[in-house]
Amino acid sequence: MYGQGLVITDVRLTPVLVADPPLLNTQGVHQPYTPRLIIEVVTAGGVVGIGETYGDGKYLELARPFAERLVGREVADLNGLFTLADEVAVDGARVDDSVDVGGLRGVQTADKLRLSVVSGFEVACLDALGKALGLPVHALLGGKVRDAVEYSAYLFYKWAAHPGAEGDDPWGAALDPAGVVAQARLFAERYGFSSFKLKGGVFPPDEEIAAIRALADAFPGRPLRLDPNGAWSVETSLKVAAELADVLEYLEDPALGTPAMARVAAGTSVPLATNMCVTTFEEIPEAFATGAVQVVLSDHHYWGGLRRTRELAALCRTFGVGISMHSNTHLGISLAAMTQVAATVPALDFACDSHYPWQSEDVLTSRTRFVDGRVAVTDTPGLGVELDRDALAVLHARWRDEEHRAMRERDDAAAMRAVDPEWVTPAVPRW
Numbered sequence: 001m002y003g004q005g006l007v008i009t010d011v012r013l014t015p016v017l018v019a020d021p022p023l024l025n026t027q028g029v030h031q032p033y034t035p036r037l038i039i040e041v042v043t044a045g046g047v048v049g050i051g052e053t054y055g056d057g058k059y060l061e062l063a064r065p066f067a068e069r070l071v072g073r074e075v076a077d078l079n080g081l082f083t084l085a086d087e088v089a090v091d092g093a094r095v096d097d098s099v100d101v102g103g104l105r106g107v108q109t110a111d112k113l114r115l116s117v118v119s120g121f122e123v124a125c126l127d128a129l130g131k132a133l134g135l136p137v138h139a140l141l142g143g144k145v146r147d148a149v150e151y152s153a154y155l156f157y158k159w160a161a162h163p164g165a166e167g168d169d170p171w172g173a174a175l176d177p178a179g180v181v182a183q184a185r186l187f188a189e190r191y192g193f194s195s196f197k198l199k200g201g202v203f204p205p206d207e208e209i210a211a212i213r214a215l216a217d218a219f220p221g222r223p224l225r226l227d228p229n230g231a232w233s234v235e236t237s238l239k240v241a242a243e244l245a246d247v248l249e250y251l252e253d254p255a256l257g258t259p260a261m262a263r264v265a266a267g268t269s270v271p272l273a274t275n276m277c278v279t280t281f282e283e284i285p286e287a288f289a290t291g292a293v294q295v296v297l298s299d300h301h302y303w304g305g306l307r308r309t310r311e312l313a314a315l316c317r318t319f320g321v322g323i324s325m326h327s328n329t330h331l332g333i334s335l336a337a338m339t340q341v342a343a344t345v346p347a348l349d350f351a352c353d354s355h356y357p358w359q360s361e362d363v364l365t366s367r368t369r370f371v372d373g374r375v376a377v378t379d380t381p382g383l384g385v386e387l388d389r390d391a392l393a394v395l396h397a398r399w400r401d402e403e404h405r406a407m408r409e410r411d412d413a414a415a416m417r418a419v420d421p422e423w424v425t426p427a428v429p430r431w
């Protein structure tokens with residue numbers, strides 16, 4: 001025991017549904033609302049630490065028994081979170097080796113499910129510990145090596161609005177090269193981003209090549225990335241890589257799985273990045289030994305938190321592999337967590353991904369700002385952000401609302417069936 005004040009006396013779990021625009025990916029389209037889980041860890045000393053993670057049913061059913069076990073432990077016992085997680089049984093039906101349908105996030109193992117839950121609690125414990133000690137989270141991780149973290153604009157093909165919605169959303173449609181460039185200009189104007197990632201795998205590769213070319217013309221010399229989420233064959237990947245070699249900073253998950261990625265890597269000088277074939281420590285040896293990836297896009301949610309992200313960074317550095325960050329739909333708590341850990345990683349050579357600009361709603365008292373494409377690293381104790389309980393209540397009420405029950409599970413293919421009743425998740429490779 002370090003001190004009675006650090007003992008966890010209560011854990012609050014609040015699932016929420018967050019508005020999400022109709023962003024297209026190779027599996028379908030984002031639903032109007034997406035689930036997230038907000039975690040609050042309360043200490044005997046009266047400090048509340050906050051964390052955030054995925055909110056679909058398979059995460060909630062692990063988070064609840066995990067939260068019960070946490071009461072009586074200390075927020076400083078971060079290593080203990082992992083042994084505790086092993087005690088929580090994972091329903092075998094939730095686990096298979098296929099790519100996670102909703103999230104395009106690589107394999108779905110029991111361990112990875114557990115880690116995705118632990119990560120939210122680890123962040124909440126770090127926030128509480130930092131607040132109790134008067135230290136920012138980055139100091140608990142060893143200290144920041146930069147004062148701001150650079151993010152990249154995350155461009156999506158999208159419809160003007162969700163089916164049945166009244167009027168267009170503030171972003172409008174982006175379904176061709178001109179639409180993609182217009183969206184990129186909005187990102188550059190509103191947030192100052194200077195690198196751009198396009199979510200691909202939506203249209204035939206030639207159309208996506210044209211979109212990247214249009215971006216290269218509109219933003220000469222800026223880093224560009226294309227990510228079809230494994231939708232292409234090795235041959236198609238090599239063709240796209242050859243056509244865009246002069247403008248791509250990297251190609252992200254062009255083909256599915258480490259062997260296919262290794263074959264692509266062997267045939268191109270364009271670096272390959274992944275958040276699909278290397279998403280667990282177990283997948284690293286094969287991928288690094290075969291040269292399948294040159295950049296790993298970490299996601300602290302599924303790697304098991306901020307300290308595990310630093311372990312991953314050390315491994316990448318050892319093997320000469322770059323590191324940056326993947327992002328899925330997330331709120332400001334996770335953006336703060338990403339920023340705090342990214343601030344501590346020495347060789348962060350690529351702007352990180354963030355969906356945050358697409359999220360018009362948040363559970364914080366003030367939205368986090370991007371200035372010149374960067375988020376400032378705060379020295380405020382903990383994560384440096386504050387929960388807005390009213391906003392949390394509103395988003396939770398939506399989650400409870402029977403009308404939105406179907407949205408509690410993210411399912412991009414189901415959302416697509418609203419306009420194309422025949423739609424099923426496409427077989428891979430799609431092209």
Ligand SMILES: O=C([O-])C(=O)C[C@H](O)[C@@H](O)C(=O)[O-]
Pocket residue numbers: 023024025103104105199227229275326327328329
């Ligand atoms: O590969 C990626 O970067 C992602 O998986 C990010 C998101 O899942 C994105 O594809 C999405 O939400 O449609």
Ligand SMILES: [Mg+2]
Pocket residue numbers: 227229252253274275276326
């Ligand atoms: Mg990706």
